[in-house]
Amino acid sequence: MIKIVTKELEFDKELKKKIEFVCDFCNTTPTFINGNIRNIDRTNLSYIEPHRIIIKGITFLAFNYSKTLYINNLSNKLEIKDLEAFIKRLT
Secondary structure, eight states, X not given: OOOEEEEEOOOOHHHHHHHHXXXXXXXXXXXXEOOEEEEETTXXXXXXXXXXXXXXTEEEEEOTTOSEEEESXXXXXXXXXXXXXXXXXXX
């Protein structure tokens, strides 16, 4: 029987602060959902589920200590410095 062990990851405080600052500047409120790390017991296989940030109905994926956000999936990249312009285009 395969046993999957799940542990919740803490959101990096500096990354969270940057995103909150940009959202405050754009008059929006982000919703943060912590990611998980999933390990298959007795193997060296693991999967890191990214953190999710929901801003104006759009889900952004983020990893700790990264300057890149991903829009809806890992194929659409967005730098944190460009987040303000992206949010302003939504309105």
